[in-house]
Structures are given as structure tokens and as C-alpha cells.
Amino acid sequence: MKLNKYLFSVFTVAAALFLSSCSDFLDRSPQGQFTEDDNPNALVNGKIYNVYTMMRNYNITAGPPALAIHCFRSEDAEKGSIASDGSDVEQMYDDFLYTPDNGLLGAYWGQNYAVIYQCNDILGSIAAKETAGQTESEDIVNKGEASFFRAYCYFNLVRAFGEVPLVTYKINDASEANIPKTTVDKLYEQIDNDLKTAEESLPETWSSEYTGRLTWGAARSLHARTYMMRNDWDNMYTASTDVIKKGLYNLKTPYDEIFTDEGENSGGSIFELQCTATAALPQSDVIGSQFCEVQGVRGSGQWDLGWGWHMATELMAQAYEPGDPRKNATLLYFRRSDSEPVTPENTNEPYGESPVSQAIGDYFNKKAYTDPAMRKEYTNKGFWVNIRLIRYADVVLMAAESANEKGLPGEAADYLEQVRARARGTDSDILPKITTTDQSELRDAIRHERRVELGMEFDRFYDLVRWGIAKEVLHAAGKTNYQDKNALLPLPQTEIDKSKGVLIQNPDYQ
Known part of the structure; x- marks a missing residue:
């Protein structure tokens, strides 16, 4: 077990225990039930460390809510398990028989907003200079981390649901969170602003005791991903190539080692959530994940x-x-x-x-x-x-795709070859170099490469949606219930009910 992987986990675990007085807050629904009861004397540093713990939660990265929403809806993955285990989840996410009453919807919604509210609290404390005992440099970094996580969670929500409430301030009363939905454009505007703040505030690297802590590269890479979802080729190209030009990451780790213990925090890892176990806590979701x-x-x-x-x-x-x-x-x-x-x-x-x-x-x-x-x-x-959330290979393929769409086939092919070369290794008889300069052929090759390089990770369904081919691909795969409206999920009925008419269901599910 590598020591440096776990040093930052010590900080996040300590923060989780220090802030245990607000543990029930993580289970609260963000619409209509929120009250602020964080330890008022908790340092912002402690609160931001706790956000890393919150991000390992079952409902946002580690369990069925995230897997169902991000993965099961593609043609490459399914619920699996046995027929009697989660048949309602299979119908909902494999077969696109959407119902606003599905429990995973509310769990995913609630945990994303729980992180957002914690980040709002942190950012509010920094803005009000309520960070006694912290240095200015700590405040700057904490501001970057909170901005990143808020952007990450709003990106989760806008991709899943489209319009959702935009709350960027500390909540002192439940009514302050009970607001109407915000347009997708405004949500992305906030995401852009938060990621710009993160890029300006976070360091490029950390010393070993902070392995796994957010960096400039994580923020810039996530920004590229948000541009990708919007098919904003110019900004996607700039963001992804900015990361590449820094030379902070590489594709040297053999593919079959990336997801092993030895491959954690390798040169191709831009952001992964640090998880650990101990003899006393062999399966704890406070220090690890499910x-x-x-x-x-x-x-x-x-x-x-x-x-x-x-x-x-x-x-x-x-x-x-x-x-x-x-x-x-x-x-x-x-x-x-x-x-x-x-x-x-x-x-x-x-x-x-x-x-x-x-x-x-x-x-x-x-x-x-x-x-x-x-x-x-x-x-x-x-x-x-560890949970790998952003890999360098994804960034290189974002550069390839955006370069091709901008009419730069030579660059696109070069980036594509970098990923294929790592996969190929020393075996020159497989994965031949793609040499075409035809934009359509190169587009197909890059899309194929994303599928196999990032197989069983988190973005295949959203790739199909943004390429405008979800219906075609899913119908060919036998998922014939899918219709264009299914790109967005219905809002959780529990949240609509609690809002007393303020939160309106997505029009396709009314």
C-alpha cells in the first residue's frame, strides 16, 4: 500500500469526523428541508476536506444512482446483477421507462445539491472573511476547490435534468432554496465562471501529502469536458490543448495497469478520489467507497x-x-x-x-x-x-475531436495516435495508425477511440447525446424505447412535491 496515496485521506477523514455534527445534513433534500447547522467554528479548510469525503458518496460517484444515470443508459452497459435485484432500475435506465418516482433520481439530485450547498457555505465564508486562522493562500486554494466542486455538481445536474434551480449562496432558511429552475444557458454560465475561478486559484501540483487534491489541470480538464458537452469546439480545443501543453501528465502507464492499485495516481491521472481501508475500518465509506x-x-x-x-x-x-x-x-x-x-x-x-x-x-x-x-x-x-474521475487520455481525445471539427486533421490524427500508441504498446501488429485526413472518417475513428479507451467509465451515454446519434445507436442495440426526450431525466417527484408548486416538472414528463 503506497503511503502517499493515503496521506491526503487522513486530512479528509479528520475533517469528516470534525464536522460530524452536520452529518445528517448530507441526507437532507435540498428543496424545502434545508437548514444550516454546520459547526460554526469549523475551519474552511476542514469543510473543503469534507467535500472530498462527500464526493465519494454512494449517491454521487460510488453507487447505483451515478452508475444508472451515467452508464446504464448506453448500449455498452446495463444494470446486470440478477433479474430480481433492482428490476425497477433496469426498466427505468436500461429500458427508458422513466418515472419521476424512481428513488435513484432523488438520491442523485440530493447528493449533488448537498455538495453544492457545502461549497456555497465555504465560498460565503471566504467572501465574508470569516476564515480566522487561515492564510490568504489557503483561502485562495479553498475558493478554487469549492468552485470546482460546485461546477462539477451543476454539470452533473444540467446534463441529467436540463434546467434545475441555481443556488450560489449560503442557505439560512429552507425557503431560500425553494426557487424556480434556471435556464441551461445560465447554468453553464455559472459553471464557466466557477471553473475560471478554479483555474485561477488552484496550483499545478501538490506535494505528496496532498496526493489527490485538486489542481489547475483538473479544473481546466473539466472545463474542456463542459465545452465538449456543448460541442463548443473552439473552447474545447483551447482548454484541452492548454492541459496538454503544460506537460504535467503522460500516457506512460500501460493500460492494463491504470485501474490496478499500482496504477493509482499515475502520470495519466488528472483527478481521482482517494479511498483507503484500515484493519479497523476495512469497508468504511467515510475513508473509502462502495x-x-x-x-x-x-x-x-x-x-x-x-x-x-x-x-x-x-x-x-x-x-x-x-x-x-x-x-x-x-x-x-x-x-x-x-x-x-x-x-x-x-x-x-x-x-x-x-x-x-x-x-x-x-x-x-x-x-x-x-x-x-x-x-x-x-x-x-x-x-x-480510488475512483478515477478525469484521465489524461480523455483530454487528449478531446483535443483530437475538437481539432478535427476545427479542420485541423493533422493535429487530430496526432492526438489520436498518442492514445492508440499507448494501447498498442510494443505490438506493432495491432491497432494500426489512423492516417486518413478525411474529416468524416477521422470523426468516426475518434468516436470509436473514445468508446474503447473510456469503456465502462462515465460518459458514453452523454457522448451519444451530444453527437446526436443516441436514438440511432440505442435502437440498433435493441433499446427501442429510447426517444429524444429521454436525453433528459424527469425531475424527482419528491422534490416537486416539497417545493409546493415552485419546481416544475420537465415538460416531457408532465
Whole structure:
């Protein structure tokens, strides 16, 4: 276990415990029930560390709400597990039978707003100079971190729901949070402003005790992603190439190592949430997360690694070119019964395991697969595994896509080749270099590369939406219930009810 990975976790855990008086706040709904009861003497530094803990929460990054909204809706992933486990979730997110009463909607909405409100409190304290005991440089960094996380959560919300309430101030009374929805343009304007603040406030690097803390590169990369969602090619190109030109990140880590313990916080990691486990707390979501437990092999005995949610489809497997090593690094093979023989085809590297499961999906997500030695030391559930949120390869592919759309095929092909070259490694017989300069052909190649490089991560559905091909692709995959309106989810009915008519349901679901 690497020491530097866990030093920053110590700070975030201490903050979570220090702010334990407001733990119930994390479970509160943001519309109609919010009251401020944070420890008034808590340092802003402590509160911002607590936000990192909040970001590991089951409802925003680690559990079914985030996985369902970001992943299950694509053609490459599905709920998986077994038929009796979460059938309502399968109908909602795999089959696009949307209902505002679905519980995951409210959980996702609530945790994003919980983070936003905490960030508003931090930013308000800094603006009012209520940060006794902190230096000016600490205030600047805290302002950048809070601005980043607020932007991150509003980006989550605007992609998922479209128009949502925009609250950028400290809430002292529930009525102050009960406001109408804001236009998408205004939400993105706030996201842009917050990310600009983050870019101006955050350092490029941190010393090892702060491994995992936000940086300029994380803010600029997230900004590129928000421009990507808007198909704003000029700003997307500028933001992504700004990150590349800094030379802070690289693609040197072999692909099959990225999602292992050894690959955490590698040169290709721009932002990942730090998770850990201890002998006393082997599976605590205060210091770790349920990210691997939710996605782990659903089996029994030694193969009881988790719930088996978020499984890859056969279409995901078919997307890889012959010999692409990213296939074996993304898809976790398994047997359906103990009597099924172990073969090279169902044995997973690097651990030589062939799990057994009755899950209904085709493959588990290997990017949430855990080291058996660590399982023996702590627990089968993998609470110590970091959650990768922004990878450098994504930024390079954003540069490739925006360059191609701007009519710069040479640059686009060069960026594309960087990603393919890392995947290819020393095997020159696979993943041939893309040499076309035709914009349409290059567009298809870049889209393919995003699919396989970022397979089973968080953005495939949103890629389909922004490219305007979601209906075509999903219908071809058999998800024929999908209609254009399903790009946006209905607002949680619980929030509408609590607002007493202030919050209006999305028009397609009224």
C-alpha cells in the first residue's frame, strides 16, 4: 500500500469526523428541508476536506444512482446483477421507462445539491472573511476547490435534468432554496465562471501529502469536458490543448495497469478520489467507497465480491479491434457455474482468476476489479480502490475531436495516435495508425477511440447525446424505447412535491 496515496485521506477523514455534527445534513433534500447547522467554528479548510469525503458518496460517484444515470443508459452497459435485484432500475435506465418516482433520481439530485450547498457555505465564508486562522493562500486554494466542486455538481445536474434551480449562496432558511429552475444557458454560465475561478486559484501540483487534491489541470480538464458537452469546439480545443501543453501528465502507464492499485495516481491521472481501508475500518465509506462493492462479481463464497451492478454488454466486447489489449483490461470474464471448466478465455489477468457468477450480464467491469491479496487483508468489497474521475487520455481525445471539427486533421490524427500508441504498446501488429485526413472518417475513428479507451467509465451515454446519434445507436442495440426526450431525466417527484408548486416538472414528463 503506497503511503502517499493515503496521506491526503487522513486530512479528509479528520475533517469528516470534525464536522460530524452536520452529518445528517448530507441526507437532507435540498428543496424545502434545508437548514444550516454546520459547526460554526469549523475551519474552511476542514469543510473543503469534507467535500472530498462527500464526493465519494454512494449517491454521487460510488453507487447505483451515478452508475444508472451515467452508464446504464448506453448500449455498452446495463444494470446486470440478477433479474430480481433492482428490476425497477433496469426498466427505468436500461429500458427508458422513466418515472419521476424512481428513488435513484432523488438520491442523485440530493447528493449533488448537498455538495453544492457545502461549497456555497465555504465560498460565503471566504467572501465574508470569516476564515480566522487561515492564510490568504489557503483561502485562495479553498475558493478554487469549492468552485470546482460546485461546477462539477451543476454539470452533473444540467446534463441529467436540463434546467434545475441555481443556488450560489449560503442557505439560512429552507425557503431560500425553494426557487424556480434556471435556464441551461445560465447554468453553464455559472459553471464557466466557477471553473475560471478554479483555474485561477488552484496550483499545478501538490506535494505528496496532498496526493489527490485538486489542481489547475483538473479544473481546466473539466472545463474542456463542459465545452465538449456543448460541442463548443473552439473552447474545447483551447482548454484541452492548454492541459496538454503544460506537460504535467503522460500516457506512460500501460493500460492494463491504470485501474490496478499500482496504477493509482499515475502520470495519466488528472483527478481521482482517494479511498483507503484500515484493519479497523476495512469497508468504511467515510475513508473509502462502495464503488467496487456495487460493481464487484455477484457470486458466493470467494466470489462474493459485490452486487454485480454495471455489467458490460456483448456490444461493448465487439467494439474492440482485433488484439486490442484494452478489451482484456476492461471486461471481466467469468464462469456461470463451478462445473464450467477454467479456460484461458475465462481467466483474468493479472491475478489468474476465473470467477463464478449467475449474473445476467455478459461481463463484469474489470475497472472495478480488486487484488485478491488486498481482499484477504481487508475485505472482498474493495473499499480502498480510488475512483478515477478525469484521465489524461480523455483530454487528449478531446483535443483530437475538437481539432478535427476545427479542420485541423493533422493535429487530430496526432492526438489520436498518442492514445492508440499507448494501447498498442510494443505490438506493432495491432491497432494500426489512423492516417486518413478525411474529416468524416477521422470523426468516426475518434468516436470509436473514445468508446474503447473510456469503456465502462462515465460518459458514453452523454457522448451519444451530444453527437446526436443516441436514438440511432440505442435502437440498433435493441433499446427501442429510447426517444429524444429521454436525453433528459424527469425531475424527482419528491422534490416537486416539497417545493409546493415552485419546481416544475420537465415538460416531457408532465
